[in-house]
Amino acid sequence: MNLMANIIPAAAEIFLLAMTCLILIVDVILAKHSKFITYALVQLTLLGCSIITVGTHENNVVYAFNNMYVDDLMSDVLKIISYLGMSMVLIYSRQYLKLRGLFTGEFMVLALFALLGMNVMISANHFLTLYLGLELLSLSLYAMVALQRDSAIATEAAMKYFVLGALASGLLLYGMSMLYGATGSLELGAISNAIMQGVPNKSLLAFGLVFILAGLAFKLGVVPFHMWVPDVYHGAPTAVTMLIGSVPKLAAFAFTTRILVEGLQSLEHDWSGMLIVLAIASMAIGNLSAIAQTNLKRMLAYSTITHMGFMLLGFISGGIEGYGSAMFYTVVYMMMSLGAFGMIMLLSRAGFEADTLNDFKGLNQRSPWLAFMMMLLMLSMAGIPPTVGFYAKFSVLNSIIQTGHTWLAIVAVMFSLIGAFYYLRIIKLMYFDTPESHTPILVGSDTGLLISINGLGVLFLGLMPGTLMSICAVSVQQSLLLH
Amino acid sequence: MSFFDVVFYLFAAITVIASTGVIVARNPVHAALCLVLAFCSGAGIWMLLEAEFLAIALVLVYVGAVMVLFLFVVMMLDINLVQLREGFWRWFPFGAALAGLMVFEMIWVLGSRQTADATIAVVHGADYSNTKELGRLIYTQYVYPFEIAAVILLVAMVAAIALTLRRRAGVKSQNIAEQVKVKKADRLRILSMKSEPKQ
Numbered sequence: 097m098n099l100m101a102n103i104i105p106a107a108a109e110i111f112l113l114a115m116t117c118l119i120l121i122v123d124v125i126l127a128k129h130s131k132f133i134t135y136a137l138v139q140l141t142l143l144g145c146s147i148i149t150v151g152t153h154e155n156n157v158v159y160a161f162n163n164m165y166v167d168d169l170m171s172d173v174l175k176i177i178s179y180l181g182m183s184m185v186l187i188y189s190r191q192y193l194k195l196r197g198l199f200t201g202e203f204m205v206l207a208l209f210a211l212l213g214m215n216v217m218i219s220a221n222h223f224l225t226l227y228l229g230l231e232l233l234s235l236s237l238y239a240m241v242a243l244q245r246d247s248a249i250a251t252e253a254a255m256k257y258f259v260l261g262a263l264a265s266g267l268l269l270y271g272m273s274m275l276y277g278a279t280g281s282l283e284l285g286a287i288s289n290a291i292m293q294g295v296p297n298k299s300l301l302a303f304g305l306v307f308i309l310a311g312l313a314f315k316l317g318v319v320p321f322h323m324w325v326p327d328v329y330h331g332a333p334t335a336v337t338m339l340i341g342s343v344p345k346l347a348a349f350a351f352t353t354r355i356l357v358e359g360l361q362s363l364e365h366d367w368s369g370m371l372i373v374l375a376i377a378s379m380a381i382g383n384l385s386a387i388a389q390t391n392l393k394r395m396l397a398y399s400t401i402t403h404m405g406f407m408l409l410g411f412i413s414g415g416i417e418g419y420g421s422a423m424f425y426t427v428v429y430m431m432m433s434l435g436a437f438g439m440i441m442l443l444s445r446a447g448f449e450a451d452t453l454n455d456f457k458g459l460n461q462r463s464p465w466l467a468f469m470m471m472l473l474m475l476s477m478a479g480i481p482p483t484v485g486f487y488a489k490f491s492v493l494n495s496i497i498q499t500g501h502t503w504l505a506i507v508a509v510m511f512s513l514i515g516a517f518y519y520l521r522i523i524k525l526m527y528f529d530t531p532e533s534h535t536p537i538l539v540g541s542d543t544g545l546l547i548s549i550n551g552l553g554v555l556f557l558g559l560m561p562g563t564l565m566s567i568c569a570v571s572v573q574q575s576l577l578l579h
Numbered sequence: 580m581s582f583f584d585v586v587f588y589l590f591a592a593i594t595v596i597a598s599t600g601v602i603v604a605r606n607p608v609h610a611a612l613c614l615v616l617a618f619c620s621g622a623g624i625w626m627l628l629e630a631e632f633l634a635i636a637l638v639l640v641y642v643g644a645v646m647v648l649f650l651f652v653v654m655m656l657d658i659n660l661v662q663l664r665e666g667f668w669r670w671f672p673f674g675a676a677l678a679g680l681m682v683f684e685m686i687w688v689l690g691s692r693q694t695a696d697a698t699i700a701v702v703h704g705a706d707y708s709n710t711k712e713l714g715r716l717i718y719t720q721y722v723y724p725f726e727i728a729a730v731i732l733l734v735a736m737v738a739a740i741a742l743t744l745r746r747r748a749g750v751k752s753q754n755i756a757e758q759v760k761v762k763k764a765d766r767l768r769i770l771s772m773k774s775e776p777k778q
Contacts, residue, residue, distance in 0.1 A: 106723075113730060120737065161723035202741035209734045216727055228727040235731060239738030245745065274688065300688050 102160040105167035108148040108175065109215050115141040116208040123201025131199055138186060138204045142179045142211075149175050157575065159221060163283050166221035170353070170423070170575035173567060174218045174346050181343040181430050182211050187546050188438040189335030195446040198243055198333060206243075207339060210236035214347035220354060223272045223282040227265070230315065233347060234261050237340055241332040253331025260314065260324040268311030274304030275359075284359040291362045305363055308355060309370050316348050316404045319377035326385075329397035334444065334451065337393055338437035341400055342430045349407070349426040353419060356411065357576050368412045372504065375412065378405025379511040386518050393451045395518060396436055399477060402515055403429045406492060409508060413495040419576060420569035421491035427564065428476075428488040428557070435473040435550040442466065442539055442547060456522055458531030466537065467526045469551030476554045478519035479512055484558035491565065587627055593620040607653045615646050629703060632710040 103110065119141070123134045149172055157168040186207065193199040213232030220226040238261065242254035276282055278300040279290035295301050310321065317325040329337050356367055382402030389395040407429070410422025443450035443459075443466075450456070460467040476485030489512060493505045539547075557564060597620065600613035618641045625634040717725050 162720045164723045202737060205737060224724045228724050228731065232727060232731050232734060235734050239742060242742055303684065303688055
């Protein structure tokens with residue numbers, strides 16, 4: 097076993113782990129008021145990881161650690177976007193956390209551990225690593241939700257998240273054990289080969305698939321496994337909600353792709369039928385429930401359910417276009433949700449959460465620029481041109497029409513129309529209502545710049561989506577279909 | 580029926596009876612002790628399968644550490660059982676239906692008896708060390724997942740400390756170091772007073 101051949105593909109993860117441990121120690125030594133050093137170290141670590149990931153990129157698919165780890169273009173692209181997303185989460189939430197006494201080393205270290213878990217999931221080629229990566233991510237997130245100890249609602253959210261998450265992990269493990277029983281392997285490639293050669297026990301395979309899909313649906317938060325999403329999004333501190341609602345979606349996309357496409361491609365006929373049910377139910381219940389919400393965090397939670405359902409449409413259509421558009425949709429969704437939660441934190445102050453719809457009333461009079469940014473983000477979430485949300489929806493719908501599921505595209509468009517109502521309602525509140533309070537909005541230079549980049553980025557990517565779309569298509573093509 | 584089968588069915592029966600005891604026992608301490616018994620007989624079954632390391636780890640870790648901790652928690656907390664059992668009959672049909680579904684499914688899956696690896700396990704000689712083989716695999720083929728598992732334990736540690744270690748204001752606790760360092764001047768104030776004249 098050549099040591100370097102194993103270490104080089106995973107260099108970014110090893111660096112991330114080493115730096116996280118270092119930060120853990122450095123943070124203990126630092127005084128309470130100099131947490132900025134920890135913060136700077138975390139940002140430097142993310143930068144270092146990006147450089148290493150780009151530096152160790154290879155044009156072909158590389159396997160390491162006895163085929164447990166895979167380094168391909170899709171994993172590299174997703175990892176770099178996840179570093180970027182995590183960096184944005186920390187910049188957005190710095191001021192918010194400071195005002196609530198949560199700007200501690202533990203928060204940042206747990207965030208880095210969550211990132212490590214996501215990267216392990218993104219590069220996993222074995223059920224064991226997929227599961228361990230998922231647990232690493234989930235365990236860090238459970239703790240982060242509960243960090244605000246004095247808030248009863250946060251503790252309740254953490255408890256619900258923990259119990260339902262454990263249940264989902266159990267379902268997933270049960271499904272994996274059945275697939276192991278049916279195929280005799282836990283490695284994705286070997287499972288795929290075994291199924292293609294014919295498996296004696298078809299019912300075991302089918303049961304395994306159902307359990308795995310149920311576990312996946314829990315983690316993605318799609319109907320009927322969505323009950324935890326609104327409560328957790330609502331109860332967690334907004335910084336943690338932002339973390340849960342943005343970057344892990346990339347890992348969830350990779351997780352779904354690795355299991356369903358790389359491992360169980362031959363069962364596509366079976367799982368695409370189940371995904372159709374999940375997708376339609378998510379779009380229906382997500383959109384209809386979001387209309388009734390008065391809390392913006394809950395509304396965005398239902399909107400996540402809808403978006404994840406929409407993303408699944410890409411998996412149903414399949415092929416480079418289908419998976420590529422699903423990846424594009426996930427990346428775009430991450431950007432939009434970062435911006436939307438970032439806006440909630442920008443408007444919040446010490447002891448005040450701007451998380452109800454009423455807090456956005458008349459935002460245009462208080463801060464026209466922020467209102468404009470929020471309008472761009474909401475238009476993008478609703479899928480209205482010229483923002484990138486339109487293009488993301490368009491590419492998914494395009495791929496699904498090409499595979500002949502025209503009725504599914506019509507259903508998706510109908511529900512998107514219903515969904516447009518609650519996004520446009522926020523724009524109406526910001527521009528046509530009078531503000532309830534005139535407290536000045538204090539925006540730091542870093543967060544102000546970031547929200548501008550985020551909002552304008554949504555517009556810019558919508559005007560020229562070609563580059564990102566082709567990156568997604570090429571990486572999916574290289575990673576999934578050529579081996 | 581060979582001796583092997585007799586021992587297996589004996590352990591299996593004890594496991595099933597003890598597990599039933601865990602859920603029907605009225606006293607939580609009895610339930611915890613039943614769980615200990617179930618773990619011990621489970622370890623016996625693993626021993627039959629020549630998985631000595633797992634059997635010993637189960638006894639040492641679960642029976643020795645986890646269950647003792649659990650017993651402490653059960654004894655220290657005042658658990659109101661009446662309150663816990665309140666919704667039992669209301670939810671019984673739902674739970675029974677779910678359990679029935681699981682049993683049906685297991686019979687379906689296991690009844691077909693066609694798994695990929697349905698061969699009988701190789702029986703090794705007395706000089707074969709299960710522990711050594713496990714160690715060799717963990718540090719070679721499975722080193723990557725093993726390291727991730729280690730990181731998960733680290734996260735659990737960080738999370739446990741982050742969630743429980745905090746200084747609350749207004750807590751009346753002793754500070755031994757301060758008590759030891761105390762000087763006479765900190766506690767005692769000597770006043771010079773004029774003595775009162777005798778009456």
